[in-house]
Amino acid sequence: MNTSQTKTPTLAVWKFTSCDGCQLTLLDCEDELLSLAGRLRIVHFTEATSTVEPGPYDVSLVEGSITTPEEQRRITEIRAQSRILVTIGACATHGGIQALRNFADVTEFTSVVYASPQYISTLATSTPISAHVPVDFELRGCPIDRRQLLDTLCAFLAGRKPDLPNTSVCTECKRRGTTCVTVAHGIPCLGPVTQAGCGALCPAYHRGCYGCFGPMATPNIRALLPILSVNGMSTDDIDRVFHTVAAAAPAFADRNPDESSQ
Incomplete structure (x- = not known):
């Protein structure tokens, strides 16, 4: 790895229980993403590339909610490897549509949906990332707004906080x-x-x-x-x-x- 690479901030994008729509919002940035790629080195983003490099990571974007014991373990590992962790989308920030399970019996759901529910390992609830690890910033929506996403990444590169709204x-x-x-x-x-x-x-x-x-x-x-x-x-x-x-x-x-x- 050359010296210029080591000085380039690294970006990782992670998926938990979700539909991938927020990751696609990042890909839909197209021209802007190409410009950012010159200043951020994408080292983990399986939606876009087979490149996978170990941490630590400067910025991690996390999509999806926590719905399985394995996801509980994995998000803890990602948090430990990430200097800044940003949750993206309603699933990651509020549990998503799958959080409807929180108001019912997940065992009943699995018995109806799966032919062999005894092989399903799942939690009784769908919870946001912030319920499990500290989160630095949240990008809300279903899917997220591309302007907020770009501003957040640019803010990181400029050394400032992202301009996220708090009104209605x-x-x-x-x-x-x-x-x-x-x-x-x-x-x-x-x-x-x-x-x-x-x-x-x-x-x-x-x-x-x-x-x-x-x-x-x-x-x-x-x-x-x-x-x-x-x-x-x-x-x-x-x-x-x-x-x-x-x-x-x-x-x-x-x-x-x-x-x-x-």
Whole structure:
């Protein structure tokens, strides 16, 4: 290994229980990724290359939730080898859609899905990476926003913190001049309690936000529940929309369902 290689920061990308969509977002950066490749040496990214080098790693991007005992062991090893660890996507930050198992009996699920469930080694819950190891930064969404991803990698190279939002999706609607879908059209929307970062994509296409970026820092869910109800959502509908992509987020998961009917 030559001297120039040893001085080039290393990047590793890891997959746990997930659909690979957030890793594909990195690949979709195309031209920008080629530019970054000149400043970051990708040493582990099985979605893109067969190159696998041992750690330690300067930056690790981690996709997916922890759902098996083997994953619990592996994420601890990755954390120990990573100077900076960034979780990418709703699975890694909030448990993902697979966290629906947290509200049911996983043994019953495996007995129905698998012909030989006795060979399945799984945990009763799907949990975010932060439930197991310290996380330096989170990139939320399903999938993540490519602009946030690029800014985070550029921030690392520039020696600064990434510019990650902590407000709600409503602020992004205002910035892009999108009329509120709830006020104007009576469309139920989780924008007021969901963290910004997507650019208000769904409201821009006349759809209500469904919370894939997870709850903002201080979500006032109690105030939103009667608005959802007035705009046509039943108690079951409200429960369902909060228990989707960010199902394991405490603010969404621990919400009192009885409040939805008030």
